Amino acid sequence: MFSSDTDDSDLEMLTQLSDWDDTDNELEPGDHPRRRQYQRVNVLVTLNDAEFTFRFRLNKVAVEFLLTEIMPYIRVTSKRNNGVSPLHQLLLALRFYALGTMLISVADFVGVSKSSASRIVADISAAIARLYDKYIYLHVRSAEKFFNIAQFPRVSGAIDGTHVHIQSPCSEIGEEFRNRKGIFSINVQAVCDGDLKLMNVVARWPGSTHDATIFNNSILRASCETGALGNQWLLGDSAYPNRPYLLTPLLNTATPQEIRYNEAHIKTRNTIERTFGIWKRRFPVISLTMRLSLPNIQKVIIATAVLHNICRTYNIEEVPPEVNVPCDAAEDPDQLPNMELNDVENRTELIRHYF
Structure with missing residues (x-):
């Protein structure tokens, strides 16, 4: 086009x-x-x-x-x-x-x-x-593409958080935005599909907020609980609670089946990391420290997310950044696992009968 x-x-x-x-x-x-x-x-x-x-x-x-x-x-x-x-x-x-x-x-x-x-x-x-609703929306059309990565069945999307660095907002609320690495940021929750397009973006939580807290308070969680994904799953890291619609890796593996499950989970979930990398390299403003008001920072994050999907939809050439973009190692590591109210029945059945 x-x-x-x-x-x-x-x-x-x-x-x-x-x-x-x-x-x-x-x-x-x-x-x-x-x-x-x-x-x-x-x-x-x-x-x-x-x-x-x-x-x-x-x-x-x-x-x-x-x-x-x-x-x-x-x-x-x-x-x-x-x-x-x-x-x-x-x-x-x-x-x-x-x-x-x-x-x-x-x-x-x-x-x-x-x-x-x-x-x-x-x-x-x-x-x-x-244009968010036109270009960023939840769907269940990526199961085959996810399956082709590591034979993990019925995956709709991969979910994770990424930190967008900002200057300290103000003395009154600044510390809320200081993340675990001591950097002021907004913790952005995102879900991608098998084409590395964004299906959900939440860009309003301070950097100190746990990934699970963002998810549990999101419209995305409510949609998943009402059956928006059908019989498919999201894949998330150990920062998220395991749910019938959201599968997380095992913290300890004891059998060959559990090892295969974790390996397939990690390879498939890596799509969200790749999506973050492409998004941030194309629009370095979200890789560097933004010096705008909080409302305008949120607008920029969502705007670049929409533009990312437009570029992916119409196969616009990926070009290298014009400025130095911090490498992935600068990202915060996975947060400590949230083990509250974990629903492991679906995961256990999947490992037992498939892997």
Whole structure:
């Protein structure tokens, strides 16, 4: 769908919109403050598709497609020259996701102030996050793909948590966000399918929160308990409680069947780690320390999750990060196992009759 050969004329037309922002500081005596004019570079012309994808993480046609989807939710505040065009707002946000750097750096990209860049990133992230239900949803179509990994039957998805590093929110609640490694973070719960697409993302819990607590208080758990997965399972690590719909590894193995179960479980569950890796490499903003307000951080996390699924759905080329992304070893290790109320009957039967 997102072919580089597609006509870019609609996008080129949008780039004709330009804007003004800062006041010129060099004034002669008696002069009135003047607005500085910015001539924005038409990156759709100056960059080829590979260069464009490298800088913005989506190709040109994908940007056009995304722009049409979020257009109803984008605002233009300035009356002069129609303000920052919707296209340039989207490109600024994508550039921020790609760099994960200070807002002033991406503000310079389209010639706006830092405060304008902050507002644009928040607005565009909120607009993309509105597409959550369209691109991120629970389904049971991945059992065969999961089975092909390590012959683990009836798997719908793999679940885990990953920490998105943030600056300390404030002295009053800051310690709630300090995780077990002493780093301020949001603990993001996610579920992936066999295509490494996200089926569920929860991005509102402080870094000190246990994975099991997030799951037990989630809509996902309620959906699973009402039979949303049918006769299929989620696979989670030992941080989660074993349930009829969520299988965890054995802490101690004593038989060949138990060993085979654990080995197949680990190999199959590794899909969520691979998903995290692809998501964070494509959008390094969630690999580095975010310096935004908590509500805006949550918007960015959900927005990049939606974009990750769009990229996976339409096979958009995976490109290397433009900045250094921390390796997987920097992630928090699995949290201590939660052994409360573990339901082991289904797991025991599976091991006895299948493995």
